[in-house]
Amino acid sequence: DGGITQSPKYLFRKEGQNVTLSCEQNLNHDAMYWYRQDPGQGLRLIYYSQIVNDFQKGDIAEGYSVSREKKESFPLTVTSAQKNPTAFYLCASSTARRYTEAFFGQGTRLTVV
Amino acid sequence: RKEVEQDPGPFNVPEGATVAFNCTYSNSASQSFFWYRQDCRKEPKLLMSVYSSGNEDGRFTAQLNRASQYISLLIRDSKLSDSATYLCVVNPNNDMRFGAGTRLTVKP
Numbered sequence: 001d002g003g004i005t006q007s008p009k010y011l012f013r014k015e016g017q018n019v020t021l022s023c024e025q026n027l028n029h030d031a032m033y034w035y036r037q038d039p040g041q042g043l044r045l046i047y048y049s050q051i052v053n054d055f056q057k058g059d060i061a062e063g064y065s066v067s068r069e070k071k072e073s074f075p076l077t078v079t080s081a082q083k084n085p086t087a088f089y090l091c092a093s094s095t096a097r098r099y100t101e102a103f104f105g106q107g108t109r110l111t112v113v
Numbered sequence: 114r115k116e117v118e119q120d121p122g123p124f125n126v127p128e129g130a131t132v133a134f135n136c137t138y139s140n141s142a143s144q145s146f147f148w149y150r151q152d153c154r155k156e157p158k159l160l161m162s163v164y165s166s167g168n169e170d171g172r173f174t175a176q177l178n179r180a181s182q183y184i185s186l187l188i189r190d191s192k193l194s195d196s197a198t199y200l201c202v203v204n205p206n207n208d209m210r211f212g213a214g215t216r217l218t219v220k221p
Contacts (some may be wrong), residue, residue, distance in 0.1 A: 031207055033208075033209055035211070041213060041214075042119075042200060042211050042212055042213035042214045043157070043200070043211040044211075045208060045209070045210065045211075048207075048208050048209070050207055056208070058208065088154075090156055090157070092209065094207075094209070096207050098144050098145055098204070098207070099144070099145045099162070100145075101147050101159045101162060101202075102159075102202075102209050103159075104156035104157055104158070105156060106155075106156050107155075107156050
């Protein structure tokens, strides 16, 4: 089945450790996105990529890094520089054509203790 | 100013009520607009796209006002199953910007 897969669903890490969240899609989409959602809040854009080997910062990129070496994959690293990393992280993809919607993975809940 | 702003909510309405949500956006060059629905602790899912001429899908009607830079969502004959958070999305530069969401609770 075509879709977006995020793994793991739940992730616990100690403070000060870097952690990488996986996002894979088999929809042949060019664009991919990472969002952060805090309880009771909307989605804030961390990074996005419209094509392989290229990505742009969103509104809250500090403390995060990404790579886009393959069309199917857009991993997000939460570094120790991120002051408050505990959140729900959502990955999405789209065709990057102007009027098409984004499809989401099921998300990763990261808890830093 | 935020790229996308929504009614803060929450909206608590009885079954059968009509409820409307508004959303304003700051980038006048934005070309595509969407409404998503998000259930508690789940990923957002597309409810409907918003077209320039307005569009309807059953009980749901979306409108776009480019001059005033806002989009709206009207839900008629609310059902208990409509309880969720509704997110408006604006796509100015292929960067899919979300509003903070409006929470709707439909009560029996």
